[in-house]
Amino acid sequence: MNNATVGQNKNKEWVFVYYQICPKCNEPIIGIKVPKKREWYPSRFDTEGLVLLHK
């Protein structure tokens, strides 16, 4: 997936958005996550804990 920084939440944790077009139905898949590990920037392939919005 692709990812990007959204910003810091009220707990001062960095929030990231993950997104791609679904390969099966060609509709967008969008997810939000706060990485558990203190990585400088989370891998775009590490979707553990992702909260997905998908029709």
Ligand SMILES: [Zn+2]
């Ligand atoms: Zn789909």
